[in-house]
Amino acid sequence: MGTVVLSVDAELGWGFHDQKDPPADRLANARQGWQTLVSLCDTYRIDATWAVVGHLLLDDCDNCHATHPTPPGWFDHERGDDAMPASLRYGDGLVEALQDATANHDIGSHTFSHVEFGDSETTREMARSEVAAGIELARERGIEMQSFVFPRNNVGHLDALAAYGIECYRGVNPATKRNDVWDGPVGKLAQATLVRRPPPLVEPTVDSFGLVNIPASLHLFSFEGQARDLVEPVFGDPMVKQAKLGIDAARERDGVFHMWLHPNSITEQRDVDRLREIFNYLDRRRGRTSLSVKTMAEVAAETRAQATESKTSPVEGT
Template sequence: MGTVVLSIDAELGWGFHDFAEPPRDRLASARQGWQALVDLCAEYRVPATWAVVGHLFLDDCDGRHRDHPAPPGWFDHERGPDRMSRSLRFADGLIDRIDESDVEHEIGIHTFSHVEMGAPETTATQADAELSAAVDAARVHGVEPRSFVFPRNNVGHLQALSDNGITCFRGTKPTDDPRADGAGAVDKVARATVSDAGPPLVRARRNSLGLVNVPASLYLFGFEGVARSVAEPFVGDPVAVQARRGIDDAAAADGIFHMWLHPNNLVAPRDVRRLRSIFEHLARVRARTDLQVRTMGEIAADVLADTAPKRVATDGSDPA
């Protein structure tokens, strides 16, 4: 029995606060895309793991975060004439939309301020501060986060996850896959128009720290620009083609198809149509097979239960 997982990097303005020139179209659509994604998930009964930047749980702040061991200038964008708007710094009701959905979503975290955990300049002290601040902010909101997504998929400082109660994380797409995300435009067009191969199915595995790695299979907005425009006249939306293949493969095999995106990817009507077409196909396959849609936390709980040490009774009898 196969499984589909959807994880969402929910960051509003924090995903681009360190950019000299952030993508203004994505920032402008960030809140609207978040709400559209909640609605689509509810319509098609798709539970997702929402990895939320910890700062978004706050109701307010001074914009300085003096107790945080961030490098100089890291929070400068929160104040002054060029600061991010409040609508991009705080969720202001968006997390409540997830909580109030009829779908059983999971809320995880995405660091506190979108620090790249695997960057060489990120220290262990900073990594721990990012995790602990995010967990504390989530707990005030009533969330006990267990799942984690690395900003920009830059994996590092796994010990900080373990120390702060995280049980699973989204790992990178398998690097031995010839269809890796680093392919150029020509390769991407060929994959969508010629190849019958789908994105990889993955396995969730427990590492030496006891953390469960739930690797990614497909970024739903990694095929844009020239590649998308060239492929669409021939095969339609190329990412929808790949996602349908991944869903079909998961239904036919015992593996995980793990797709992911950001709410701010939903910039134009065609982006919403992409997601709707994927969800419609998922609904059709679920109706005729035993394919499941589960959260990262649910996957991790099963792996941890299966790999837990077996208790042995001292009298030789079966343990209760």
């Protein structure tokens, strides 16, 4: 049976707090984008993995990170004249909306404060503290985090995930790295206008740390800006086309198609329309064919079971 996975980088303002010129439109619509995505998932029965920045689980914070081992100045945006608004630092009901949703979401970790684990300056102590802080805050709300998404897909310190009971993570598919010819401007334009080349399906695997790596197939907001403005009116939304091709490929090949996005990318009506068309297509294809929608945690459990079965199955002929 084919499987479609949707993972969500749920971060509000934390995805940009270390940037000098963050995108104003995405920050202004971060909370609304989150709420819109929750609603769409309920409407189309999409169980997703929401990787939540741990700080969003706090109700308030008064210089409470003095002992948190992050670089000097990492939390400066929480105070002073240039402080990030509280509405972007705290969830304030948004995580509860995931818990109360009709869809059965998998609430995982996106670190505590959006530290890039693959950065050369991120120490082992820092990574472990980022994992531990998020898990502790989640448990206080009755959430057991099993899934992990690395900020900016910068993979590193896998031992820290294993040490605190994380079961799986979203890895980087080599076929979608930026050095791939199809991921450059010309390649994307060709896919949007001429080529019917589906995004890559992925194969979840158990790594050397005992974690299940579930690589990504398609970022649903990777064709934006002027390129989208020019292409979409003539050829239609290229990301909708790519998502449909991926869904069909998963069904036909019994593979795993893993889509992902940030809620703060939902800034205008055409973004909502994009997701609505993709989700509607997925729901219809699921209803008529052998295709399922699963969370990262569910895929990880199945992958582990299959790996265990393959080890214990007797060799043919013995």
